[in-house]
Amino acid sequence: MKRALFASDYDGTLCRGGRIDEDTIAAAARFRAQGGLFGVCSGRDPGTLKAELAQFGLVCDFLIMMNGARIEADGSCLREITLQGYDCVLPLLRERTQFFAIIGNGMAYLSECDPKSEIPQGDQRFVQAIRRTYRLMPQPEDLPVAYQISCRTEHDSAAVALADELHTHGLCAYPNCEYVDLVPAGVGKAEAVDAVREHYRLPVHAVWTAGDGRNDMEMLSRFFGFAMMQAEDCVKQAAGRTADSVGRALEHIIMEEQK
Secondary structure: OOOOEEEEOOEOOOEEOOEOOHHHHHHHHHHHHOOOEEEEEOOOOHHHHHHHHHHHOOOOOEEEEHHHOEEEEOOEEEEEOOOOOOHHHHHHHHHHOOEEEEEOOOEEEEEEOOOOOOOOHHHHHHHHHHHHHOEEOOOHHHOOOOOEEEEEOOOHHHHHHHHHHHHHOOOEEEEEOOEEEEEOOOOOHHHHHHHHHHHOOOOHHHEEEEEOOHHHHHHHHHOEEEEEOOOOHHHHHHHOOEEOOHHHHHHHHHHHHHO
8 A cells, every 4th residue: 555644533533422433443453554644633632532542442643633733743742832812702602602621731721601501421521531631720821821722512503603703803713513622823634634744744645534524624625535424515525525434434545545
């Protein structure tokens, strides 16, 4: 197989229903064994993402986290960018979200804004993982640095509306299902995948991606992309091709590259 790079979104793409299926783990191992570079490109923070990958025993060559605010490859940090100018929107987040988490360096601030809301089990797991992984600060200003804010809204359209409003404050925000991620200016999954590609000195046509959300669209359209079957039509159009799992996408690439 020619050397290729595969970057997969995590929640809803690589991990579905709280698990990574065994066929996908096996396909990723075969892809790497034949010279491919496999990694995750996610809005997730380092603490919760690495804990889950270790739980499933999935080995990655690179990790793009917090939508590109932090990139690791070959066990080293390629870059880390901090979030600035978010203080002014904290009242808006408290009003328009069920909860949000500000992720710092080994620390986090967790605001559970609407205690009357019934939080789905998957979101409860995320909140519990934040509590286990990070030292929680009582106030946002107690964080020396911040890399990302992950906000949980009531539904998809509320996430899109909140992201649009955050843009009017000059902030970079990506809606993803019911979540909105605030990231440092200029940070995005497509740009981060390109940085990893340059690190490994690969051509653009050697890069494959997979995703299921709107925050994956630029990544899916800039490189060869697979949208998951449950993705919105706009995401499928950005990718140009679909797959029912990351494992199936990887098997397709292995067969294509062997021709």
